[in-house]
Each structure stands twice: as C-alpha cells, then as structure tokens.
Amino acid sequence: MKIDGTPFRSIWVDDTDRWSVRIIDQTKLPWSIDLARLTTMEGVAHAIKAMLVRGAPLIGASAAYGVALAMRADASDASLANAIAVLGATRPTAINLRWALARMQQALQPLSPAARTAAAYGEAAAICDEDVATNQAIGKHGLPLIAARAAGGRRVNVLTHCNAGWIATVDWGTALAPIYMAHDAGIDVHVWVEETRPRNQGASLTAWELGKHGVNHTVIADNAGGHMMQRGDVDLVIVGTDRVTRAGDVANKIGTYLKALAARDNGVPFWVALPSSTIDWTISDGLADIPIEERAASEVTTMTGRALDGSIATIRVVPKDSPAANPAFDVTPARLVSGLITERGLCDANEFALREMFRDIA
Numbered sequence: 001m002k003i004d005g006t007p008f009r010s011i012w013v014d015d016t017d018r019w020s021v022r023i024i025d026q027t028k029l030p031w032s033i034d035l036a037r038l039t040t041m042e043g044v045a046h047a048i049k050a051m052l053v054r055g056a057p058l059i060g061a062s063a064a065y066g067v068a069l070a071m072r073a074d075a076s077d078a079s080l081a082n083a084i085a086v087l088g089a090t091r092p093t094a095i096n097l098r099w100a101l102a103r104m105q106q107a108l109q110p111l112s113p114a115a116r117t118a119a120a121y122g123e124a125a126a127i128c129d130e131d132v133a134t135n136q137a138i139g140k141h142g143l144p145l146i147a148a149r150a151a152g153g154r155r156v157n158v159l160t161h162c163n164a165g166w167i168a169t170v171d172w173g174t175a176l177a178p179i180y181m182a183h184d185a186g187i188d189v190h191v192w193v194e195e196t197r198p199r200n201q202g203a204s205l206t207a208w209e210l211g212k213h214g215v216n217h218t219v220i221a222d223n224a225g226g227h228m229m230q231r232g233d234v235d236l237v238i239v240g241t242d243r244v245t246r247a248g249d250v251a252n253k254i255g256t257y258l259k260a261l262a263a264r265d266n267g268v269p270f271w272v273a274l275p276s277s278t279i280d281w282t283i284s285d286g287l288a289d290i291p292i293e294e295r296a297a298s299e300v301t302t303m304t305g306r307a308l309d310g311s312i313a314t315i316r317v318v319p320k321d322s323p324a325a326n327p328a329f330d331v332t333p334a335r336l337v338s339g340l341i342t343e344r345g346l347c348d349a350n351e352f353a354l355r356e357m358f359r360d361i362a
C-alpha cells in the first residue's frame with residue numbers, strides 16, 4: 001500500500017545490494033517509519049520474535065527470507081536444518097511460520113548447496129508475490145459483505161481487533177483488504193479500531209494504516225467493542241487470524257473471543273479473513289491443540305508511546321511488585337464464527353466446507 005503516496009510492501013530485498021532484506025520496523029510505528037536492514041538469519045529471527053515484523057503471513061514471508069540469508073552464508077544441509085529450527089522456534093501460534101519453512105525446506109533440500117541461495121531467494125519472492133495476490137482475492141471476496149450494507153450511500157461500520165492490515169502481510173492485508181477495496185470503490189466505510197492491549201496493534205498499526213489510506217476510523221478501548229455492538233453501531237466484525245483448524249476454530253489476538261461472544265449476543269456477523277496458508281489441517285480442536293504464545297509480562301506492565309515533549313517513552317502502568325500474565329492469543333470456537341473470507345471465496349467455518357473449498361490442499 002502507499003505511505004504518503006509512495007508504494008510500499010512490508011518486506012522486500014534491498015534494491016541496491018540485491019541480497020539484504022528490508023522491513024518496516026513495526027515497533028517504531030506510528031511514531032516513525034524506520035526501514036530496517038536484515039543481513040543474517042539470526043537478525044530475521046530476532047525481528048520476528050521481537051515483533052519488528054508481525055502478522056501471520058508476514059511472519060511466514062520473513063522466515064522465508066531468513067532461510068535465504070542463511071543459505072547465502074552457508075548452504076549446507078546443517079545450515080538449512082539450523083535455519084528451519086531457529087526460525088521455527090521464534091513464535092508458536094501463527095501456522096504460516098511452519099507453512100513457509102516447510103515450503104522452503106521442500107524447495108531447497110533436493111538441491112545441491114551451490115544452487116540453494118538463488119532458489120531460496122526465488123522461493124521467498126514467490127511466497128511474497130503470492131501473498132499479495134491472495135490478499136487481493138480476500139479483499140475481492142470480502143467486499144460484498146460491506147457493499148451489501150451500503151445501500152443508498154449508507155455508512156457501513158466495521159469493527160476490527162488487532163492489526164490484520166497490509167502491514168501484517170506483504171501487502172493489502174487480510175481483514176482490512178475488503179475495507180480498503182470498499183473505500184476505493186467509494187463506499188462510506190468506517191472502522192471501529194480496537195486498541196488491542198497489550199501491544200496496541202490496533203491503536204498503533206491499524207489506525208496508522210487506515211489513516212494513511214484515508215479510511216474513516218475511530219480508535220476505541222478493547223472494552224468498548226461490545227458496547228458499540230449493543231448500541232447498533234457495528235454492522236459486522238472482520239478480524240484476521242493466526243491459525244484456523246480444519247473444523248473452523250480460530251486463533252487470533254487475545255480479546256478476539258470476547259468480540260465473538262459480544263457479536264453473537266447482539267446478532268452482529270463475525271467474519272474471519274485468512275489465506276489458506278493459515279489453515280492447520282492437522283488439528284480440529286483449537287482450544288486443545290493450538291499453542292498459545294505467552295509473551296513477556298513487561299508488555300502488560302509497561303506501555304510505550306510518544307510523550308508530550310515529543311520523545312518516545314516507556315512508562316510503567318502496573319505496580320512494580322504486581323505479577324502479570326500475557327497470553328498473546330485466544331481461540332474462538334467455530335460456532336461463534338459467521339464465516340471465513342478466503343482467497344477462494346466465502347466459506348462456512350466447518351470441516352466439510354473447508355475440505356470442499358480446499359480439497360486440493362486438505
């Protein structure tokens with residue numbers, strides 16, 4: 001998408017040296033646009049773990065380039081195995097990480113070391129290009145959900161949680177793709193942007209993205225989403241996801257489950273946007289089988305933002321001696337999901353529908 005008129009992707013190969021990997025450091029947004037340069041596999045692993053890059057599809061794309069950087073340094077079998085292991089251990093919930101690493105392994109293992117570097121960069125680039133096309137398709141298939149509610153120029157209010165925008169993918173995003181397309185089609189779409197404690201991906205990233213694209217939005221506290229639904233101010237909810245089971249259970253940013261409960265209680269459609277690379281065909285029961293990342297307590301006990309003097313500051317918001325827990329995701333049972341917006345179309349959140357739509361993959 002564009003940042004102040006300049007087209008960007010969230011990750012790309014440096015166009016000067018043609019081997020280092022460039023990213024937008026998302027820990028610095030929205031306060032500054034820092035383009036970081038990653039030159040080692042370990043640097044990519046840190047970027048994923050510390051959330052300089054985040055979002056399931058972007059985590060997968062970043063890991064793919066991490067393998068390419070590893071091959072550039074040492075294309076041996078041991079180096080390939082080490083890269084897969086190190087990158088695979090960075091974050092446990094988003095299945096796209098495992099999917100991308102398996103794809104890189106499959107592409108590189110059969111090759112001679114001499115052929116691996118070029119092949120790795122080629123496969124990583126293909127993953128990125130496919131992600132862009134996939135997300136455009138998600139946008140196209142999700143657009144009617146918004147357009148159907150825009151009769152007579154009526155404003156359509158969409159609530160989203162966390163950030164599943166272009167910055168969470170290589171481009172376009174998943175949950176935000178239909179919103180961008182609705183906006184570009186002239187529909188009066190407004191987005192309730194939940195701040196998404198504790199990392200505030202909504203307040204810091206979704207608000208920033210939508211603002212840069214000129215999409216009307218209002219940031220709200222996480223706890224306000226249900227209230228907006230009760231008042232009839234939410235026409236539909238669209239969120240992203242990090243892993244969907246073959247039965248349609250959805251892992252997403254912590255707090256998503258509460259939105260789904262409020263949506264069900266208020267008769268608000270609750271849609272989940274995802275590429276098929278986010279489906280984990282090996283599991284059915286999300287609550288039992290999706291690993292939930294536990295992140296540092298400091299993400300709950302402190303907040304970082306711009307101080308009134310313009311400096312970037314981190315403040316403590318919890319007493320020093322109070323422990324904090326920080327589960328980064330929760331699981332929304334399929335029964336609370338109105339439907340899935342995929343690159344192949346809209347799909348019920350159940351095993352039969354998923355297998356019908358993706359019989360060539362399942």
Ligand SMILES: CSC[C@H]1O[C@H](OP(=O)(O)O)[C@H](O)[C@@H]1O
Pocket residue numbers: 054055056057161162163164165168169173174175201239240241242252253254328
């Ligand atoms: C398009 S996937 C976006 C998904 O990833 C986010 O998690 P994180 O920011 O921790 O990587 C969140 O769950 C989003 O819905």
